[in-house]
């Protein structure tokens with residue numbers, strides 16, 4: 422017998438909540454009351470929602486539930502970065518990170534437990550894919566960050582001003598749930614974040630970028646990481662399916678549809694000896710000529726299953742200068758929270774990989790370590806590219 426799940430009020434958008442109340446024969450404005458109780462006041466107990474009549478509260482308790490993922494651990498880095506381990510319904514553990522800065526606080530949210538796309542430089546990709554997070558598990562990460570920062574009690578010293586979908590997983594491969602979660606984050610009666618301060622980061626799932634405009638007007642970041650298809654396909658298998666030209670075309674199409682002037686961020690993870698040469702920077706400058714954009718360089722953050730190395734600071738500076746001279750706005754992401762494994766690409770959680778990819782990677786890494794000791798062939802991390810994007 423399949424269990425009948427009650428709708429989870431913590432994962433319903435304003436429109437879906439309104440529809441629920443109409444179905445119950447109630448007034449749709451109850452939706453706004455519920456959103457405020459859960460997402461602005463942090464109240465999860467229907468009995469405490471005192472502007473709703475006792476009768477309706479009873480009815481609501483019968484018809485629905487309010488449930489959030491569990492927080493298993495709370496880490497604080499020396500630099501103030503926070504990382505939380507979140508247990509999701511599939512049993513996997515994902516991670517979310519809060520990065521406080523002078524004028525903003527950025528929350529980096531996960532959308533999937535693991536990731537099927539297997540980019541060669543990414544710790545999450547090495548785990549394989551386990552599950553899509555539900556709407557309440559995605560938006561619930563913002564709820565928990567607010568809870569831990571003291572926002573609900575009005576005693577927060579730091580607040581979440583920006584959300585980036587740059588935690589574990591490919592957000593556009595969990596499209597519907599991510600869209601609903603973004604809608605809750607940007608809803609005035611809930612978290613009220615502005616469209617400019619919520620960013621979807623994608624490795625370039627072209628059909629999903631093409632339909633994004635019908636669902637959201639959040640900001641967009643494209644993980645490019647290489648100036649040509651040959652190199653990009655070596656480090657990102659998804660490029661075999663959706664090559665650079667297609668990705669840039671779809672990104673441009675999304676930006677063209679926004680009602681305000683915004684440009685996408687092109688993310689470029691710099692890996693020593695792989696994509697950090699001056700020639701790569703020159704090629705990138707030419708490639709992006711037709712696309713108004715900002716470029717964000719992320720020096721590679723090492724993790725145990727990868728042989729890749731971080732680029733030297735002089736090669737990062739050279740790379741940046743070439744792009745700046747060509748007229749681009751370039752930022753370099755500073756590494757935050759690496760003492761607690763919270764830096765970009767280090768997020769792993771505890772994911773039960775249905776494809777057993779993590780075991781394969783561990784075996785290959787062990788072989789490569791052995792080979793290094795033997796002085797025989799050293800397997801580079803790109804040797805791990807067994808899986809192509811055909812599982813999309």
Ligand code: SAH
Nearest residue numbers: 543587590591622623624644721722765766
């Ligand atoms: N799947 C999405 C979002 C999650 S990854 C995407 O790929 O865009 C978020 C960002 O972290 C991406 O730009 C990704 O390329 C980068 N990243 C992954 N592993 C990294 C590592 N080891 N060092 C630095 N950045 C990394």
Ligand code: SF4
Nearest residue numbers: 536539540543546624
């Ligand atoms: Fe997945 Fe993004 Fe990591 Fe690539 S970089 S494996 S798309 S999470």
